Amino acid sequence: MRLLGESHKYHLDEYAQHKSQLPGRRLQWLTALREDAIKRFVALGFPTPRDEGWKYTNVAPIEKKRFTLPTIRAASAFDASIVAGLALPGTSMLVFVDGRHVPELSSLRPLPVGAAVSSVAAMLETQPEEVEAAMTRATPRASTFTALNTAWMSDGLFVALEAGVELVEPIHVLYLATTPDTATHTRNIIVAGPNSRAAIIEQHAALTDAAYFTNVVTDITIKRGARIEHHKVQDEGRAAFHIAAVTADVARDGHFVSGSHAFGGVLARVGINVALNGEGAQCTLDGLYMPNSRQHIDHHTRIDHNQPRGTSRELYKGVMAGAGHGVFNGKIVVQPNAQRSDAEQTNRNLLLSDNAEVDTRPQLEIWADDVKCSHGATVGQLDVDQIFYLRSRGVDDASARALLTYGFAAEMAERVSFAALRDRIDALIRARLPQPLEKLA
Amino acid sequence: MGSPTFNLDEFIGQKYRQGFFTPLESDTVPHGLDENVIRLISEKKGEPAFMLDWRLQAYRHWLTMTEPKWSSVKYPPIDYQAISYYSAPKSKKVGPRSLDEVDPELLRTYEKLGVPLAEREMLAGVAVDAVFDSVSVATTFKAKLAELGIIFSSFSDAVKEYPELVQKYLGSVVPYTDNYFACLNSAVFSDGSFCYIPPGVRCPMELSTYFRINARNTGQFERTLIIADKGAYVSYLEGCTAPMRDENQLHAAVVELIALEDAQIKYSTVQNWYPGDKNGKGGIYNFVTKRGECRGDNARISWTQVETGSAITWKYPSVVLRGDNSIGEFYSVALTNNHQQADTGTKMIHLGKNTRSTILSKGISAGHGHNAYRGLVKVAKSAVNARNYTQCDSLLLGDQCAAHTFPYIEVKNPGAQIEHEATTSRIGEDQLFYCQSRGLSAEDAVAMIVNGFCKEVFKELPMEFAVEAQKLLGISLEGSVG
Numbered sequence: 001m002r003l004l005g006e007s008h009k010y011h012l013d014e015y016a017q018h019k020s021q022l023p024g025r026r027l028q029w030l031t032a033l034r035e036d037a038i039k040r041f042v043a044l045g046f047p048t049p050r051d052e053g054w055k056y057t058n059v060a061p062i063e064k065k066r067f068t069l070p071t072i073r074a075a076s077a078f079d080a081s082i083v084a085g086l087a088l089p090g091t092s093m094l095v096f097v098d099g100r101h102v103p104e105l106s107s108l109r110p111l112p113v114g115a116a117v118s119s120v121a122a123m124l125e126t127q128p129e130e131v132e133a134a135m136t137r138a139t140p141r142a143s144t145f146t147a148l149n150t151a152w153m154s155d156g157l158f159v160a161l162e163a164g165v166e167l168v169e170p171i172h173v174l175y176l177a178t179t180p181d182t183a184t185h186t187r188n189i190i191v192a193g194p195n196s197r198a199a200i201i202e203q204h205a206a207l208t209d210a211a212y213f214t215n216v217v218t219d220i221t222i223k224r225g226a227r228i229e230h231h232k233v234q235d236e237g238r239a240a241f242h243i244a245a246v247t248a249d250v251a252r253d254g255h256f257v258s259g260s261h262a263f264g265g266v267l268a269r270v271g272i273n274v275a276l277n278g279e280g281a282q283c284t285l286d287g288l289y290m291p292n293s294r295q296h297i298d299h300h301t302r303i304d305h306n307q308p309r310g311t312s313r314e315l316y317k318g319v320m321a322g323a324g325h326g327v328f329n330g331k332i333v334v335q336p337n338a339q340r341s342d343a344e345q346t347n348r349n350l351l352l353s354d355n356a357e358v359d360t361r362p363q364l365e366i367w368a369d370d371v372k373c374s375h376g377a378t379v380g381q382l383d384v385d386q387i388f389y390l391r392s393r394g395v396d397d398a399s400a401r402a403l404l405t406y407g408f409a410a411e412m413a414e415r416v417s418f419a420a421l422r423d424r425i426d427a428l429i430r431a432r433l434p435q436p437l438e439k440l441a
Numbered sequence: 442m443g444s445p446t447f448n449l450d451e452f453i454g455q456k457y458r459q460g461f462f463t464p465l466e467s468d469t470v471p472h473g474l475d476e477n478v479i480r481l482i483s484e485k486k487g488e489p490a491f492m493l494d495w496r497l498q499a500y501r502h503w504l505t506m507t508e509p510k511w512s513s514v515k516y517p518p519i520d521y522q523a524i525s526y527y528s529a530p531k532s533k534k535v536g537p538r539s540l541d542e543v544d545p546e547l548l549r550t551y552e553k554l555g556v557p558l559a560e561r562e563m564l565a566g567v568a569v570d571a572v573f574d575s576v577s578v579a580t581t582f583k584a585k586l587a588e589l590g591i592i593f594s595s596f597s598d599a600v601k602e603y604p605e606l607v608q609k610y611l612g613s614v615v616p617y618t619d620n621y622f623a624c625l626n627s628a629v630f631s632d633g634s635f636c637y638i639p640p641g642v643r644c645p646m647e648l649s650t651y652f653r654i655n656a657r658n659t660g661q662f663e664r665t666l667i668i669a670d671k672g673a674y675v676s677y678l679e680g681c682t683a684p685m686r687d688e689n690q691l692h693a694a695v696v697e698l699i700a701l702e703d704a705q706i707k708y709s710t711v712q713n714w715y716p717g718d719k720n721g722k723g724g725i726y727n728f729v730t731k732r733g734e735c736r737g738d739n740a741r742i743s744w745t746q747v748e749t750g751s752a753i754t755w756k757y758p759s760v761v762l763r764g765d766n767s768i769g770e771f772y773s774v775a776l777t778n779n780h781q782q783a784d785t786g787t788k789m790i791h792l793g794k795n796t797r798s799t800i801l802s803k804g805i806s807a808g809h810g811h812n813a814y815r816g817l818v819k820v821a822k823s824a825v826n827a828r829n830y831t832q833c834d835s836l837l838l839g840d841q842c843a844a845h846t847f848p849y850i851e852v853k854n855p856g857a858q859i860e861h862e863a864t865t866s867r868i869g870e871d872q873l874f875y876c877q878s879r880g881l882s883a884e885d886a887v888a889m890i891v892n893g894f895c896k897e898v899f900k901e902l903p904m905e906f907a908v909e910a911q912k913l914l915g916i917s918l919e920g921s922v923g
Contacts, residue, residue, distance in 0.1 A: 052511065056851075336840070351855035354822075362861065364846040369837035369867045379820075379852045379859035 007063045008042050015151060018069050023154060024124035029132055037142065037150035044144045056327045056359040057269055057298040062241050067183035067213045069152070070098035080105060083174065086205055088420040091172035092117060098177060099154040099184030109169055114162030115198075117171055120187055121155040130160060134189040134219050143271075145243045149217045152185035156216075159189070161196035161226070170199035170229075170418055177237060180210030188218040192226040192254075199229035201421055204264070206237030211266075218246045222254035224278065229257040231421060235428060236264035244270045252278025252307075259416060260287040262297045263428050269298040276303065276310035276338075287316035288412035288425075290432045291324030291356075298327035305338040305371075314345040319409050320356035321434065331363040332373060339368050345375040350382065350408055352401075352434070382408075402435040473522045476500060479628055482526065486597050489604050499617035499627035506621050512784040513813045513845055514753045516726060519691055526629045526662075585645070592637040593648055596664055599635030606637055610668055614697040614734045614761070622693040623730040626662045630695070633664035638673035638704075647903050649678040663694040669704035671737065676707040678906060692751075694729045702737025702764065709902055710758075711910055713750035713917075721780025721809070724752025731758035735767030735793075743770035744787065745901045747910045749917045752781055757815065759788035762796035762824070769798040772898040774910070776917050777810025777842070786816035786833075786847075791824035791857070800831040803895050806842035807918055813845040820857040827854060833863040836894050838887065838918070888915035 015038050024030040046063040047054040078097060083105045087093055094117070095105040101119035111117060116130075123131050135150065142150060157173045175186065190200060204214060214236060222228050228248070236242045242265040248256045260270050274283045289297040303312045318326040332343045349358045362375040382404045390400035406429065413425040430437055479500050483493040508519075586593050592603060600607050617627035638644055669675050679696075692714070698706050708731075717724025727750075733742035744758040760769030771787035789798035804812040814833045835844035846863045868890050876886030892899070892911050899907045 339840070349852075351852060351857070353855055356855060357851075357853045359852070360850045360861075362846075362848060362863070364835075364844070364863060364865055366835065366837065366845065366865045367843045369840045369842065371837070371865060371867070373865040375846070375861075375863050377848070377850055377859070377861040379850060379857055381855055381858070 007046065010066060011148070012038065012042065014068070021069070022152070023121040024128065024131075027124065027128050030124070030128070030135070033135060034151045034153075037147040040142060041144055041147040041151060044147065046144055053300065053329075056325075057267070057296065059243075059267070059269075061267060062213060062243070065181070065211065065213065065241075067181055070179045070182040070184060072100055073097070073178075078102070078105065078178075082207065083176070086174055086203065088170075088172050088201065088424060090420055091170045091201065093172045093174060094119065094157060095174045095176065096155060096186060098179055098182060099175075099186050101155050112165055112167070114165040115167060116158070116160040118158045119155050120153070120158045120189060123158045130191075131158070131189060134191065134221070135187070137219070143245065145215055146217055146245050149185040149187060149215050149245075152183070152215075153187045154185060156187040156189065157200070157202070159198065159200065160191045161193050161198055163193040163195060165193065165196045167198040170201050170421070172201045172203065175202070175204045175214065175216070177204070177206040177212050177214060177240065178208060180208050180212055183213040183215065185215045186217075188216070190218070190220045190228060190230070192220070192222050192228050194223045195225040196223075197227045199231070199418060201231045201233065201418075203233040203235065204242065205235050206240060206264070209238050211239040211241065212237065213241045214243070216244045218244070220246070220248040220256065222248060222250045222256055224251045225253045226251075227255040227257070229259075231259040231416065232261065232270065233421075233424065233428070234260070234262040234264055234268060234270070236268065238264070238266065240265040242268040246270070246272045248272075248274045248283070250274065250276050250278065250281040250283060253280045254278060254282070256283040258283070258285045259412075260299060261412065261425050261428070262287070262289040262299070263432060265297070266294065267296045269300070272299070272301040274301075274303045274312070275306055276312065277306050279307045280309045281307065282311045283313070285312070285314040285316075286412055286415055288318070288409060288429075289316075289326050289328075290319045290321070290409060290429070291326050292320075292322035292432065294323050296325045296327070298329075300329045302331045302333065303343065305332070305334040305341040305343065308338055309340045310338060310342070312343045312345075315412075315415075316347045317409060317412055318347075318349040318358060319352065319405060319432070320349065320358050321352040321432075323353075323355040325356070326358045328358075328360045328377075329363070330361070330375070331365065332375070333365040334368050334371050334373060336367045339370040341368065341371045341373065343371070343373040347375075347377040348408075349377075349379045350405065351379060352381070352405065398435045399437075402433045402437055406430065406433055406437055472525050474500075474524070474526055474629065478526050482629060482631075486600070488600050491604070491608050492600055495612065495617070496628050499624050500629075502618055503621070503624040503628055506624060508621050512755055512815075513811065514755055514782040514784045516753055519726075521625070524661075524691065582646070589642050589645070590639040591642060591644055592635065594635055596630070596633040596635050596666070599666075603635075603637070606668070607635065607666070610666060610697070610699055612697075614699060614732050615695050615730050620730060622728045623695050626664060626693045626695045626730070630662040630664040633666070633694070635665075636667040636675065636677065638669045638675045640671040640673060642673050644673070644675040647676045647678050661692045663692070665694070665696040667697070667706060667708070668699045669701065669706050671701045672703040673701075674705045676709070676903065678709050678711075678903060680711045680713070690724075691726045692728065696729065696731040696758075698733030698742055700733065700735050700737065700740035700742050700767075703739045704737065705741040706733060707743050708733070708745070708758075709906055710744075710746040710748075711902075711906055711913070712746065712748045712754070713913060715752075716750050716779065716781050717752040719779050721752070724781070725750065726753045727751040727755065728753075729756040731756060732761065733759070733769070734761040735764045735769065735796075737767075738764040738793070739766045740764045741768040741770075743768075743772070743901070745772040745898065746774070746785075747898070747902070747913070748773070748775040748783060748785060749913055754781075754783040754785055757786050757788055759790065760798065761790045761792065762798065763792045765793040766795045767793055768796070770901075771798075771800045771802070772901040773802045774805070774895045774898045774914070775803070775812055776805040776807070776914060777812045778807040778917055780809045782811040784813040784815055786814045788817040789819070789829060791818075791820045791827040791829070793823070794825045795827075796824055797828045798830075800829070800833070801897055802831075802833040803898055804833070804835040804844055805838065805891060805894070805918075806835065806844045807838040808842060810842045811845075812843070813847060814863075815847040817849040817851070818859055818861070819849075820852045820854050820859070822853045824854050825856045827857040829857075829859045831859075831861040834894070835863070835865040836891065837865065837867045884919065888918060891915075891918060
């Protein structure tokens with residue numbers, strides 16, 4: 001048992017003081033869950049670099065800050081044009097401001113029968129049992145931040161698809177942070193029935209440059225033969241702290257596609273845990289991180305091949321500029337009975353400046369023999385031959401570097417099938433280049 | 442091919458019996474560890490004051506440390522107070538009296554390796570009274586080395602004869618504060634080898650523990666210190682392909698290599714200690730700290746290891762690339778069969794400019810064996826133009842074994858170029874079928890494929906070692922295929 005630190009006391013006091021404002025306070029199971037979670041949080045404490053999983057990411061700044069719960073503001077207090085500017089055409093959009101769903105800003109397009117798309121807070125009012133199943137599952141082995149999330153959970157996206165339901169249009173969830181020094185804890189729950197299909201875009205953006213803390217948990221259940229795409233576009237404010245945990249439970253012949261595109265925040269950490277729990281389950285994990293100035297962006301992925309014939313493909317790319325610090329930790333575990341598993345993992349990093357840093361740790365843990373598993377990791381810089389080639393064609397040095405950097409990163413945008421999202425990611429990549437590309441493109 | 446080596450093998454045990462064994466037979470300190478035991482060890486060895494101080498400092502630091510638990514190896518807790526830290530080698534009464542009493546499995550292995558009969562007794566720990574005459578040969582070698590100014594002696598002798606060299610370099614690569622086991626070793630190390638190659642000298646022969654007096658039973662806390670002065674070259678061989686009988690379960694050795702400007706050290710290990718029986722009972726815990734430092738510019742250190750023995754192998758031979766243009770290399774084959782566990786790999790710490798490192802690791806898991814590669818490639822801010830290439834391949838034989846890969850890559854310099862590749866696979870049915878259709882037995886076919894898998898590492902071994910290593914691999918894999 002650790003000594004109860006200042007920050008723990010702070011969180012306990014805050015919780016005692018504010019628990020009556022949290023949604024679902026009349027639900028006994030939820031209150032019990034929240035109480036257990038805050039106890040678990042105190043027992044675990046904040047991770048430190050001495051913990052193997054947090055070796056390269058120091059969350060002390062989050063621990064030191066005294067974030068408060070954001071107050072609920074009326075929808076009229078927001079400029080709707082900002083939301084419109086962030087909207088993606090051809091999607092149903094749910095907007096959450098400071099961790100609360102704002103129906104006035106959201107726009108749901110017609111949904112097929114058998115599809116439920118709502119907010120978690122609304123579900124707690126109408127059909128709490130749907131939320132209960134998903135929330136209780138994650139609790140027992142929760143990490144510090146997931147425990148905090150459970151204790152404080154304010155809202156989130158809720159999607160449930162019945163068997164065979166296919167959402168043609170993606171669902172776009174926009175999380176907007178507007179208030180400095182606040183912490184938001186949101187949870188997305190996605191349950192895809194057998195052979196259903198959907199794509200979900202989770203975007204984080206901010207209207208403030210001051211520090212705030214986003215702690216988001218996404219829980220995805222993919223039943224037999226279903227396919228879920230989950231794209232995260234993390235474009236938080238410059239001083240934001242962003243901690244995210246994505247878990248996906250994939251049943252037989254199910255397919256989970258994940259994209260994590262990380263651009264914002266001063267300290268961001270995304271954990272993605274995929275369990276291939278049925279025969280022939282698949283997952284595709286893509287990721288791009290582009291830290292610059294003093295940003296720190298960390299991705300931790302873990303894929304468990306728990307059943308035979310599973311396939312996993314993972315490609316993560318990083319571009320580190322300024323004093324940016326990128327971290328990639330990818331683990332693939334093949335359990336003893338998961339014969340004929342096929343896993344491939346690649347991590348490529350581009351270091352653009354003297355003060356940039358990257359730490360990469362691709363890991364394989366194989367307990368079965370009839371498997372095909374490989375991983376590769378590279379760290380390097382732009383190819384001098386390619387720069388020379390461009391220069392010999394009359395492109396100046398800075399433009400040549402920008403173009404090659406763009407080419408390296410844009411591959412991740414190109415892999416996105418939904419055009420509007422692809423363009424959005426492409427724009428974010430261009431905005432991060434050391435020099436604009438207009439002249440060439 | 443193997444015979445010259447085996448002949449040389451004969452000297453060792455003999456010399457040691459004469460020089461060390463008999464007089465110390467009564468010197469056994471009771472179990473347990475405290476400052477008095479350390480003072481006693483130091484006194485018995487007739488060490489200068491600085492050595493005792495160093496040991497005591499290490500011991501005091503050790504008391505503040507806790508045993509590390511992060512590795513992937515599992516073993517019951519070790520009772521450090523149950524170990525006798527200064528025991529004379531086991532007396533005749535303890536060992537088997539003749540080969541008839543030795544485990545027939547062990548004998549069969551000797552036969553396969555082609556170990557001469559007389560030597561088998563020595564290796565199996567049989568207390569033989571017959572004396573082979575070997576003194577003369579060993580002396581010849583010593584004279585030849587002395588002529589070139591090369592110092593090659595036991596650690597105990599070096600402490601007495603060259604205290605200034607020992608004091609200068611001891612603990613300069615692996616300080617006693619380094620880790621739990623290295624710290625314990627620093628406090629209680631029994632003996633080991635010391636080697637110094639003077640500037641510009643190329644050591645004319647492969648230095649080996651084979652040649653050394655007092656080579657065997659240096660105990661469980663061995664310490665090796667090798668210094669290659671400016672422009673010197675040495676190739677050092679450690680270990681033995683034949684399985685050695687050993688009473689000590691825990692082995693916590695420390696090896697320090699120092700290569701000054703333009704110097705080169707090549708360190709090869711074949712480790713085949715008792716791995717325990719088929720059910721995982723017994724066997725050695727081999728927890729070793731090995732590290733080399735390229736202290737001068739253009740220095741080069743290469744580690745080659747073939748690890749087939751021990752119940753648990755837990756070590757990371759590392760290179761600190763401090764000098765500009767220095768090179769670090771790590772070539773490893775680690776085989777785990779039955780219930781063996783291995784957590785091994787390397788650390789390449791790039792500090793100097795234009796430093797290069799190569800890592801080639803081949804892990805083979807069979808039976809219930811667990812094999813983990815754990816490595817670190819670190820490029821500091823000062824290491825402009827650093828290069829690293831890492832390849833870790835794992836081969837799985839059987840559905841109860843496991844293979845893990847845990848590489849760490851930390852880069853703080855944009856000029857670095859780092860590549861890491863790893864694969865895990867098993868021997869294909871088609872490969873086996875092809876070999877068998879050409880008349881090879883299933884076992885020979887596996888041995889052949891595994892040897893092919895390890896070829897890149899074996900070619901880094903000195904010739905006679907390489908030949909033995911191949912045979913060894915075949916034997917260690919026996920019974921792992923249907």
